[in-house]
Structure formats: structure tokens, C-alpha cells
Amino acid sequence: MTLENREPAPALPAPELSSSVLAAKLRLLRRNAELTLQQLSRRCGISASALSKIENGQLSPTYEKIAALALGLNVEVGELFSPTVKAAPLGRRSVTRRHQGVAHRTDQYTYEMLHTDLADKRFIPLVTTVRAHDRAEFTKLLSHDGEELLFVLTGEVILHTEGYEPLHMSPGDSCYFDSRMGHACVSGTEEDATVLWVSSHANMR
Numbered sequence: 001m002t003l004e005n006r007e008p009a010p011a012l013p014a015p016e017l018s019s020s021v022l023a024a025k026l027r028l029l030r031r032n033a034e035l036t037l038q039q040l041s042r043r044c045g046i047s048a049s050a051l052s053k054i055e056n057g058q059l060s061p062t063y064e065k066i067a068a069l070a071l072g073l074n075v076e077v078g079e080l081f082s083p084t085v086k087a088a089p090l091g092r093r094s095v096t097r098r099h100q101g102v103a104h105r106t107d108q109y110t111y112e113m114l115h116t117d118l119a120d121k122r123f124i125p126l127v128t129t130v131r132a133h134d135r136a137e138f139t140k141l142l143s144h145d146g147e148e149l150l151f152v153l154t155g156e157v158i159l160h161t162e163g164y165e166p167l168h169m170s171p172g173d174s175c176y177f178d179s180r181m182g183h184a185c186v187s188g189t190e191e192d193a194t195v196l197w198v199s200s201h202a203n204m205r
Helices: 018-032 037-044 048-055 063-073 077-081
Strands: 102-105 109-113 124-130 147-154 157-161 167-169 174-178 183-187 193-199
Touching: 018 048, 018 063, 018 077, 037 048, 037 063, 063 077, 124 183, 147 157, 157 174, 167 174
Parallel strands: none
Antiparallel strands: 102 109, 109 124, 124 193, 147 174, 147 193, 157 167, 157 183
16 A cells, blocks of 8 residues: 555544644633733744634644744743643642544644643643655654653654754654754654654743
């Protein structure tokens, strides 16, 4: 089976998609911060027109853009996918059952956002389906503040990073890298791969 005629992967069976959650939460956080679209645009480097489309559920941003939004709003990434603003008590815990995270789909990946009920997390855990199969599917390598851990769950992946040769990884392999370094992950076979992707964020102290 060639890449041209391979069937698309089935949608992640999560109970809620991120588009409506992200749209509503972005609008709420922006208004609470008393920011116009133009002011937030200057803070995060995303055009006001693109911000408007995200707020209206018409645009699904990449993780790079999501990280920029979080930085512009001075919140952590997971806060953008939590339906409500919540405090961070001591001794807290969160459980996300299998396939019950918040799904966020981009052209290259389908993310399952884990533990979105917790605010002010020190890192962002994601189970990611890697649907890209060629470096050419990315217009550019993605980059943002923070650090990342990539752990392969199923399939074969190729991690492209600035300054290094492409890294071929199999189930059980992991890589820790600086998120400011341009990066992109693609499946190394005709089948989609899945990875545990853990990312810190710019506001982590």
C-alpha cells in the first residue's frame, strides 16, 4: 500500500474535542486579561485574524501556536484545554482513563491531552498519534520554549531536529530535547505511530 492511497487513521475516541474547549477558554482568558485580539496578537506573534478563527473554532492551531498562546496569556498550555479555571491545591491527583483525554487534531498529529482538569501543571503530558509520514508535510520545523520527552509507544518514528541527523526510534526508545530547537516527528512506516509526548512550558519555574 502506497502513501498516496493509504486510508486515514480513525478519529481518536475521546469524549470531547478540543476545538470548542479551546475556543471558549481562549476567549475567556483573553477577556479576563482585558486584552483585545490585536493586543494578544502582539504578545504571542499570531495574527489577530488567526486568533479570531481559533476563538470561533474555525482553526486548529499547532502545538507551537498553542504554546505561544499560553505564553501570551501567562498560563500553562493545559489551562487552554481545561473548561474552567481551577486552583491548584496541595495533595492533588488526576486520573485520565484510556482514550478519555481531550483530543486536538492538526495536519500532522492527533494529540490526546491528558489531565486537563489540573491547573498549573509542571509539564504537559500528551499521547500523540503521529500521522505525518514525510518531513515535507511540515512547512518548517516547529519550535517553542521548554523541553520535551518523546517516548515511542507503537510503530516506528523519525525525529527531525536542528543540528542533528534524523533519529530513528522504535517502541521503548525515548529522546529528551530542547524545544527551542526546531523539531518534527514523522512515522517511519506506512502505519501511523503513537508516542507519549511530555513537554514543559515557558511559565514553569
